[in-house]
Amino acid sequence: MTTEATINEESLHTLIGGVLQDLGGAFSVPLVQIGESLGLYRALHENGAQTSAELAMKTGLNERYLREWLSAQAASNYITYDSANNRFSMTPEQTFVFANPDSPFYLxxxxxxxxxxxxxxxxxxxxxxxxxxxxxxxxxxxxxxxxxxxxxxxxxxxxxxxxxxxxxxxxxxxxxxxxxxxxxxxxxxxxxxxxxxxxxxxxxxxxxxxxxxxxxxxxxxxxxxxxxxxxxxxxxxxxxxxxxxxxxxxxxxxxxxxxxxxxxxxxxxxxxxxxxxxxxxxxxxxxxxxxxxxxxxxxxxxxxxxxxxxxxxxxxxxxxxxxxxxxxxxxxxxxxxxxxxxxxxxxxxxxxxxx
Ligand SMILES: C[S@@+](CC[C@H](N)C(=O)[O-])C[C@H]1O[C@@H](n2cnc3c(N)ncnc32)[C@H](O)[C@@H]1O
The missing domain is CATH 3.40.50.150 (Vaccinia Virus protein VP39)
Incomplete structure (x- = not known):
């Protein structure tokens, strides 16, 4: 049986880092589906940088839910957060992957x-x-x-x-x-x-x-x-x-x-x-x-x-x-x-x- 003494710390950190990335992706599965089906990525792309309140106004959706969703998406780097004005937006690359159904990398x-x-x-x-x-x-x-x-x-x-x-x-x-x-x-x-x-x-x-x-x-x-x-x-x-x-x-x-x-x-x-x-x-x-x-x-x-x-x-x-x-x-x-x-x-x- 493996004991702690045989664990290589560097390998362990690398493994945990990779698994944490994966868990973030796995936890994101329903959030990306929500974002796609409610048109949130599209709304962010089409209307430019927005606060959660502005996105709520545009989409008619609940601000509190949107704020949490936006925070999770920014932490995933699927969208971008600007702390100077509290606004969320999408770079052309993020749009390519999440908001443009015709892109070859619409994932x-x-x-x-x-x-x-x-x-x-x-x-x-x-x-x-x-x-x-x-x-x-x-x-x-x-x-x-x-x-x-x-x-x-x-x-x-x-x-x-x-x-x-x-x-x-x-x-x-x-x-x-x-x-x-x-x-x-x-x-x-x-x-x-x-x-x-x-x-x-x-x-x-x-x-x-x-x-x-x-x-x-x-x-x-x-x-x-x-x-x-x-x-x-x-x-x-x-x-x-x-x-x-x-x-x-x-x-x-x-x-x-x-x-x-x-x-x-x-x-x-x-x-x-x-x-x-x-x-x-x-x-x-x-x-x-x-x-x-x-x-x-x-x-x-x-x-x-x-x-x-x-x-x-x-x-x-x-x-x-x-x-x-x-x-x-x-x-x-x-x-x-x-x-x-x-x-x-x-x-x-x-x-x-x-x-
Ligand atoms: C992964 S899906 C791909 C569907 C479609 N070609 C596409 O690219 O979106 C595999 C398809 O193969 C079909 N399929 C599997 N075995 C089959 C068979 N023996 N005869 C006919 N269709 C079959 C399934 O019903 C399914 O629609």
């Missing part, structure tokens, strides 16, 4: 994902004992909303601008006519972005989760996008033929990713391609012992592994499978002739596969 929705993981904890904890899965549809309802909101800024900023152009010949094909299947599309954010960017192409979104497809259809009905349709469909049963098949953050969630990729290979038109977007990861655990790997291993424990284990085969690749494992699966197990990295962001690995 506020990620706190909603953390809340959903916590909500799901009892059933995932039970699954540790039984080894069984927890189906995507049995997780808390807002998990799919939280995931859709978390990934949206990445798709908004990269999908049409750089990911699709990184796959030779596909932008041109979709601009003329062409067809896209977005497999495991969830709420269909990526599907909608592609349908709007390529109005001459037919764009179909598929997901086996009924409620997600309902949300996707609701969202599509609010916009006029005649070339977009959503379908409830298991990936392994994808119907039809397509020029581009996309898979955003879903391959590793599937119970039978090899079976899904085999079907998808057969659903490609000649000259077609598959774009597989997976969480950024190195090939080994030690490569992933960093802030992004830490987030994704945690998400994978709470969501990705349970989702896969709840399905037939239960391959449970995990969110940090890494490029080598994914390419091996796609080429050697599912029979694609070609698979390589087409693009990347700090959060995403974008693979292109050809039949």
């Amino acid at each position: 506020a929705p990620a706190f909603g994902s953390a809340a959903a993981f916590q909500h799901n904890m009892p059933q995932v904890k039970d699954a540790f004992r039984t080894g069984e899965g927890v189906a995507w549809g049995d997780q808390t309802e807002c998990l799919s909303c939280a995931v859709a909101r978390f990934f949206r800024p990445g798709y908004q900023n990269h999908l049409v601008q750089s990911w699709i152009p990184s796959i030779e010949g596909i932008s041109e094909k979709l601009s003329e006519n062409g067809s896209v299947a977005d497999v495991g599309c969830g709420h269909g954010i990526s599907t909608m972005i592609m349908a709007q960017a390529f109005p001459n192409a037919r764009v179909d979104g598929f997901d086996f989760h009924e409620k997600s497809i309902e949300e996707a259809r609701k969202h599509a009905n609010q916009h006029e996008v005649p070339n977009l349709t959503f379908h409830i469909q298991e990936a392994k049963e994808l119907p039809g033929k397509y020029d581009l098949i996309t898979m955003f953050d879903c391959l590793h969630d599937m119970g039978d990713p090899v079976g899904a990729m085999k079907t998808i290979r057969g659903a490609l038109n000649p000259g077609g391609a598959v774009m597989i977007v997976e969480p950024m990861a190195g090939d080994s655990l030690e490569d992933n012992l960093n802030p992004v790997g830490r987030m994704y291993y945690s998400a994978s424990t709470m969501v990705c592994v349970p989702t896969s284990l709840a399905q037939e085969t239960g391959a449970a690749l995990g969110a940090q499978a890494g490029e080598k494992r994914l390419r091996d699966l796609i080429v050697n197990e599912a029979g694609f002739s070609y698979c390589s990295r087409a693009a990347e962001t700090p959060f995403n690995l974008i693979l292109e596969a050809r039949a």
Whole structure:
């Protein structure tokens, strides 16, 4: 057993300092959700430096609650406090992360994902004992909303601008006519972005989760996008033929990713391609012992592994499978002739596969 005599003080201080930072972040989860959903970051950004009383006037919210919330946010360095005039404001960088939904680093929705993981904890904890899965549809309802909101800024900023152009010949094909299947599309954010960017192409979104497809259809009905349709469909049963098949953050969630990729290979038109977007990861655990790997291993424990284990085969690749494992699966197990990295962001690995 470890005794105090064997404790290295410096290591202990470093560990405690890190854990205190983390606890501050964990305690902030509901506060960031409140700030986002009540429009507090936006109000601070749009109206400039304000006292808590001024913010209360602007928003019609209670000053005492706002004062405490503002103090916590300033202590987190999510907003800025000027003691000379008792006002709170947001720097351009703080705005970029908390108040601008179109920025590629709009991270506020990620706190909603953390809340959903916590909500799901009892059933995932039970699954540790039984080894069984927890189906995507049995997780808390807002998990799919939280995931859709978390990934949206990445798709908004990269999908049409750089990911699709990184796959030779596909932008041109979709601009003329062409067809896209977005497999495991969830709420269909990526599907909608592609349908709007390529109005001459037919764009179909598929997901086996009924409620997600309902949300996707609701969202599509609010916009006029005649070339977009959503379908409830298991990936392994994808119907039809397509020029581009996309898979955003879903391959590793599937119970039978090899079976899904085999079907998808057969659903490609000649000259077609598959774009597989997976969480950024190195090939080994030690490569992933960093802030992004830490987030994704945690998400994978709470969501990705349970989702896969709840399905037939239960391959449970995990969110940090890494490029080598994914390419091996796609080429050697599912029979694609070609698979390589087409693009990347700090959060995403974008693979292109050809039949
Ligand atoms: C992490 S979410 C990603 C959703 C969406 N692509 C996005 O990026 O926002 C994973 C999605 O894969 C779907 N999924 C998992 N296994 C599936 C399967 N075998 N067939 C079809 N969809 C599946 C889930 O329902 C869920 O919507």
